[in-house]
Amino acid sequence: MASIEAKIQQNPPQKTQNVFLGTQIFMRTFTMTATLAATWVTVTNKQTAQIVGIEFDARYNYSPAFTFFAYANAVVSAFSLLSLFLVFLFHRKGSNPTNYFILFLHDLLVLCLLLAGCSAATAIGYVGQYGNSHSGWAPICDHFGKFCKRGTNSVVLSYLSVIFLLMLTISSATKSRQILV
Numbered sequence: 195m196a197s198i199e200a201k202i203q204q205n206p207p208q209k210t211q212n213v214f215l216g217t218q219i220f221m222r223t224f225t226m227t228a229t230l231a232a233t234w235v236t237v238t239n240k241q242t243a244q245i246v247g248i249e250f251d252a253r254y255n256y257s258p259a260f261t262f263f264a265y266a267n268a269v270v271s272a273f274s275l276l277s278l279f280l281v282f283l284f285h286r287k288g289s290n291p292t293n294y295f296i297l298f299l300h301d302l303l304v305l306c307l308l309l310a311g312c313s314a315a316t317a318i319g320y321v322g323q324y325g326n327s328h329s330g331w332a333p334i335c336d337h338f339g340k341f342c343k344r345g346t347n348s349v350v351l352s353y354l355s356v357i358f359l360l361m362l363t364i365s366s367a368t369k370s371r372q373i374l375v
Contacts, residue, residue, distance in 0.1 A: 211289060217365070218281045221358045226274035228355045229308065233267040235348040236260060236315075241341040252334070252341040259314035260345070266311030267352055270359075273304050295370035298363060305359040312352050319345055 240253045254260040277300055284293040322342060325333035335342035 207289075211285070214365070214369070215281065215285050218362070219278065221362050222274050222278045222281065225355045225358045225362070226271050226278065228351045228358075229267040229271040229274065232348040232351040232355070233264055233271060235344055235351070236264040236267065239341055239344045239348070241338050243337045245337055250337075252338040254345075257318055259318040263311040263315035263349075263352070266307050267348075267355075270304050270308045270311075270355065273300070277301070277304075289369075291370045294366050298366035298370050301359055301363040301366050305356065305363055308352060308359060309356055312349060312356060315345070315349050315352070319349060 236254050240251065242249060242251050244250070254264055277297065280293075280297060280300070284290070284297070287293065319342070321331055321333075322338075322345075323333055323335045325331045
């Protein structure tokens with residue numbers, strides 16, 4: 195009878211661990227693919243337009259903020275793949291709060307990097323969309339509509355990844371709070 199009670203007590207934690215693993219895999223895979231898609235959309239984003247008979251190009255690498263945004267997304271995508279392997283490795287070793295603390299630190303650093311890239315791209319996108327009358331910067335999105343639309347799409351994908359990384363950071367922090375000092 196005691197062995198049956200022991201099995202009943204062991205099954206819920208294993209089921210919980212499997213649900214947690216599935217959630218981690220889903221969110222990390224989504225983050226990896228969304229940031230990879232945002233990188234691809236940003237890097238391939240270019241448009242040529244004629245303004246007053248002069249031909250102008252708009253490319254992501256003409257702006258340091260968009261370049262940083264593209265690199266930040268690429269790095270986050272690569273590190274999300276690395277963290278996916280770490281989750282599998284940590285799951286095989288068993289539930290150790292120290293492992294989840296490592297994932298917490300990883301997720302927090304990656305979240306900060308991606309949020310910095312999103313912020314930079316959002317700031318430049320705002321100036322491109324609305325201009326700045328105090329500085330004499332005219333809005334360019336009325337001339338480069340395709341460029342601005344693709345840039346907006348990549349920023350939206352990246353902000354979705356920020357939300358998923360925030361959820362991953364919270365879940366890793368919750369799992370790692372059982373560390374004994």
